Amino acid sequence: MKTTSCTRRDFSIIFLFVMVYALIFVLHQMDILQFQPEVNSTIIMPRVSPHRIVNHRFCTFQPRSPQDALEERLILDSIARPENPLLPSPNSLEQTTDPAHSTFTILPGRKGGQWHVGDQLEAMIQTFDFQGHPKKSGGDFLTASLHNRKLEAGVAGQFVDHLNGSYSAVFSLLWEGDARVEVTLVHPGEAVTVLNRINRQHPDRVYYKSLYRSGSLSETTPCNVCLRSTQQPVCNHTDLRSGEPWFCYKPKNLSCDTRINHFKAGYDNYLSAEENKLFQSGVNMKVSIQAAGPSNVTVLPEDGQLKVKSSSVASLPSGYYYQGVWRALGGITVSQFNTSAITQCLKGKAVHMYGDSTVRQWFDFLNAVLPGLKEFDLHNPRHIAPLKSLDNENNILVSYRCHAPPLLSLPIPIRELRYTANELDDLDAGPNDVVVLGIWAHFTTSPMDIYIRRLQSIRRAVVQLLDTNPGTLVIVRTGNSRSLNDKVPPLNSDWYSLQCDKVLKAMFKGLKVHLIDAWEMTLAHHLPLDLHPPPPIIENMVNSMLSYVCPQKHG
Ligand SMILES: *[C@@H]1O[C@H](CO)[C@@H](O)[C@H](O)[C@H]1NC(C)=O
Ligand SMILES: *[C@@H]1O[C@H](CO)[C@@H](O)[C@H](O)[C@H]1NC(C)=O
Numbered sequence: 001m002k003t004t005s006c007t008r009r010d011f012s013i014i015f016l017f018v019m020v021y022a023l024i025f026v027l028h029q030m031d032i033l034q035f036q037p038e039v040n041s042t043i044i045m046p047r048v049s050p051h052r053i054v055n056h057r058f059c060t061f062q063p064r065s066p067q068d069a070l071e072e073r074l075i076l077d078s079i080a081r082p083e084n085p086l087l088p089s090p091n092s093l094e095q096t097t098d099p100a101h102s103t104f105t106i107l108p109g110r111k112g113g114q115w116h117v118g119d120q121l122e123a124m125i126q127t128f129d130f131q132g133h134p135k136k137s138g139g140d141f142l143t144a145s146l147h148n149r150k151l152e153a154g155v156a157g158q159f160v161d162h163l164n165g166s167y168s169a170v171f172s173l174l175w176e177g178d179a180r181v182e183v184t185l186v187h188p189g190e191a192v193t194v195l196n197r198i199n200r201q202h203p204d205r206v207y208y209k210s211l212y213r214s215g216s217l218s219e220t221t222p223c224n225v226c227l228r229s230t231q232q233p234v235c236n237h238t239d240l241r242s243g244e245p246w247f248c249y250k251p252k253n254l255s256c257d258t259r260i261n262h263f264k265a266g267y268d269n270y271l272s273a274e275e276n277k278l279f280q281s282g283v284n285m286k287v288s289i290q291a292a293g294p295s296n297v298t299v300l301p302e303d304g305q306l307k308v309k310s311s312s313v314a315s316l317p318s319g320y321y322y323q324g325v326w327r328a329l330g331g332i333t334v335s336q337f338n339t340s341a342i343t344q345c346l347k348g349k350a351v352h353m354y355g356d357s358t359v360r361q362w363f364d365f366l367n368a369v370l371p372g373l374k375e376f377d378l379h380n381p382r383h384i385a386p387l388k389s390l391d392n393e394n395n396i397l398v399s400y401r402c403h404a405p406p407l408l409s410l411p412i413p414i415r416e417l418r419y420t421a422n423e424l425d426d427l428d429a430g431p432n433d434v435v436v437l438g439i440w441a442h443f444t445t446s447p448m449d450i451y452i453r454r455l456q457s458i459r460r461a462v463v464q465l466l467d468t469n470p471g472t473l474v475i476v477r478t479g480n481s482r483s484l485n486d487k488v489p490p491l492n493s494d495w496y497s498l499q500c501d502k503v504l505k506a507m508f509k510g511l512k513v514h515l516i517d518a519w520e521m522t523l524a525h526h527l528p529l530d531l532h533p534p535p536p537i538i539e540n541m542v543n544s545m546l547s548y549v550c551p552q553k554h555g
């Protein structure tokens with residue numbers, strides 16, 4: 001009897017131990033893989049990359065084609081992070097990256113502390129936590145730039161994450177004279193993990209509404225690209241032409257076709273109190289990292305030696321500033337256009353801009369500098385497209401139209417919600433037409449698959465446009481870094497913008513479109529970051545666009 005009971009107890013202890021262990025393991029896996037816990041998930045399938053878990057029970061779209069699905073997976077994998085540091089335990093902020101303890105050091109380089117134009121400069125960043133212990137894992141989101149204020153010169157750095165708590169920032173040396181390194185911790189890796197989770201689990205963290213009205217009846221209901229299923233019937237406002245999904249809860253007493261407008265209704269913050277501490281301005285969000293030694297070097301004239309790329313960073317910057325002027329690398333020569341040069345360049349041309357307010361800035365810029373360009377008064381508030389300007393004498397048309405939902409805007413009539421792909425399909429263009437696309441800022445609050453899907457439909461339209469309207473020039477403005485003024489994370493963050501930027505660049509690669517790298521143009525400039533970059537940067541962007549429209553003639 002005794003023996004049996006003893007054995008049984010031993011067995012149950014082992015059993016209990018195994019169960020607890022299994023539970024810990026499962027919880028740990030769930031943590032690592034960041035499954036969405038709140039909906040019925042019958043089967044949990046561990047996967048290699050957490051980015052693959054992009055679909056949510058209440059948010060599943062059929063990809064348009066197997067190729068689209070494959071491309072989506074490849075792109076998501078290409079932007080997946082090598083490592084996912086988690087907040088080690090509650091109350092463990094102490095063990096996350098502290099920019100105040102972290103430092104960078106300029107490495108002596110191949111020539112032992114002598115640099116010439118054309119060389120690369122490498123700075124090693126060592127991160128430490130709030131207790132002053134070196135960090136042993138990677139994943140922090142850092143940015144770096146090299147500046148010379150006097151010369152108004154600047155270039156963005158490229159990063160290598162060594163996954164051991166240290167990072168290399170690599171800069172191309174492009175001007176003679178002083179060059180000062182600036183490094184910023186945008187988010188510790190633990191915060192990036194939280195952002196990634198929020199982005200996947202809460203595709204509806206920003207919510208939208210629509211007003212439905214018929215006669216004297218009116219009702220407002222929530223809308224989104226995915227709606228959590230409830231008993232309430234849903235109106236399917238998926239765009240039939242482009243296939244872009246959009247849904248609203250059906251109004252009780254009105255039919256789905258009485259939808260009048262669309263607007264941003266609000267947002268939720270899904271962070272725990274502990275997680276919120278990962279997003280403290282001035283503490284661990286967009287804070288400078290100081291140099292352990294000198295933070296600047298003197299760059300000597302080009303020494304004529306054969307340049308061998310010495311670092312592990314393959315890609316070059318897309319350009320740099322010199323005397324406040326953006327010089328693109330590996331593409332066109334950016335020329336400077338004064339008022340009369342802009343008019344000469346755009347004579348007889350139409351510039352069609354589509355996207356968000358960051359490309360509307362280009363529209364506004366042209367209207368401000370060109371005296372002959374007169375904006376039609378279409379009696380629309382600025383956020384409601386379309387905007388149109390005409391210079392009759394020189395036969396110049398400049399227009400702007402915003403993209404469709406998920407547009408975070410004040411109420412906008414349904415008839416003005418146009419999917420850019422459809423607009424491009426309807427465009428009768430040719431060698432005198434310039435199409436400018438700037439589509440990113442309203443997608444940084446959605447899961448990446450929604451952005452990829454949108455770009456796939458736009459790209460399809462672009463390919464067709466180039467095919468059937470030869471000579472049309474297509475320019476794509478990428479996303480940029482923003483300030484912390486508009487209280488953003490975790491709702492929004494440069495982290496999401498950078499992911500969007502990478503996706504955008506990957507998706508238009510190899511097409512006959514010209515990218516204007518707003519990401520680097522804002523990072524490399526000495527002016528403060530802003531969702532809507534200040535005029536000197538816009539001028540450089542517009543000059544870049546015009547340089548594609550009217551390339552410099554040589555000889
Ligand atoms: C969730 O689970 C419940 C009960 O198991 C089931 O009735 C319901 O259909 C499930 N919902 C979804 C979206 O799978
Ligand atoms: C981290 O890895 C890099 C690259 O392998 C190496 O140069 C550096 O010394 C390592 N740092 C630490 C603290 O181990």
Ligand SMILES: *[C@@H]1O[C@H](CO)[C@@H](O)[C@H](O)[C@H]1NC(C)=O
Pocket residue numbers: 236237238240
């Ligand atoms: C919404 O409508 C589109 C287009 O008709 C259709 O393809 C899609 O399956 C519908 N979605 C739902 C959830 O009913």
Ligand SMILES: *[C@@H]1O[C@H](CO)[C@@H](O)[C@H](O)[C@H]1NC(C)=O
Pocket residue numbers: 219252253
């Ligand atoms: C819908 O109509 C019913 C009956 O006319 C009314 O009681 C109810 O308040 C209406 N609901 C809404 C949301 O307008």
Ligand SMILES: *[C@@H]1O[C@H](CO)[C@@H](O)[C@H](O)[C@H]1NC(C)=O
Pocket residue numbers: 178179294296297298
């Ligand atoms: C770095 O900058 C300081 C102050 O601007 C300057 O005095 C110093 O000479 C510079 N150092 C190098 C190596 O250029």
Ligand SMILES: *[C@@H]1O[C@H](CO)[C@@H](O)[C@H](O)[C@H]1NC(C)=O
Pocket residue numbers: 336338339340341
């Ligand atoms: C504008 O630039 C052109 C050369 O691009 C130059 O010939 C012209 O004089 C300039 N006009 C003014 C008003 O500066």
